[in-house]
Amino acid sequence: MFSKSKFKEWVNRYKYAELAATSTALLCSQLSYFFDGVTTAYLITFAEYFAFYSVIIWISYLQLQKIPKQSEQENTFKTIAVLAKNILLEFGYPAVLDFFFLRPFCMYWLPIVTGNAVIGILMGKLCADVVFYFFSIVNYELMKSKNT
Template sequence: MDEQTLPVAESLAAVERSCAVTVGAGPVTETSNPRRVDRLTSLGQRVLFWVRRYLPAEIVATASVLVVGMAALEWSKSAAVTAIAATVAENLAFYGVFVVAVYREQRRRRPTRREALSRSLFLLAAEFGPAEVIDSVVIRPWAFGIALWLIPDAGWALVVGKVVADVVFYFAAAGGFSLTMWAGLRGSDERR
């Protein structure tokens, strides 16, 4: 490699190493097996990492979308009101799960609850902030609204709208997470 591509290759390798975390039924934790870092090279393993990271929050968020969305539609008979209610419900549920998970991750690394909470909110803003603003204000309400307009069954419309919005959201959110890992903001031993 030449001198210009060497820092880029080292940075990419650091991102790969720093993404060697696992998500159980809750907090994001660094792996205790350093050899696992080297195994996260296949596409399947990367996909599995992202599924494990986001699936618990997505399950709770999807249930919230369906319950609140159907109730809002029944009450208001309006696709616009339903789209907004479903967006708010999904955000509250999704971030409720993530606040707890990231706080638990950071509590193990920070001496006080206040520091852990402050760091958790910072990390959530770094990971999700830009993606969430665009998602909550534009993408998700429109995806729900258009799906409710096009698909006769409201339950399926809410699911389709959610999936379409999630695809857009996760491209940006995964980049935000990788950036926080690469920069060492999550307390990774790789960057200390």
């Protein structure tokens, strides 16, 4: 299942969304000056998710638009339905686990453990991303194998 070409495919699939999410997390880490740790952890998580899924949805929509069209109105609805289904199948339970439990936990505790907000946020993000991407990539590969 794991090969150099697969790894390259996964990096190409998630790189822009991850860049947006990481940038957003680092910017939002400055909220720790205004809010307590738990509030900051959830604000960072929410902002990071907004950035990540905005890019993922936009890229997925553009890819679906490349599919030949029959009727403009019919395909707009079909495109949105397929997009929503694919996003839910790929990111559904990993996102719920990550958003409500794992990422806020990591974003709260790792800045405390490291004693540095920025380094702690980066480490927390990395820890949460490893778990999130493991499950998301498994789902992505299962979706691809069922569509072929």
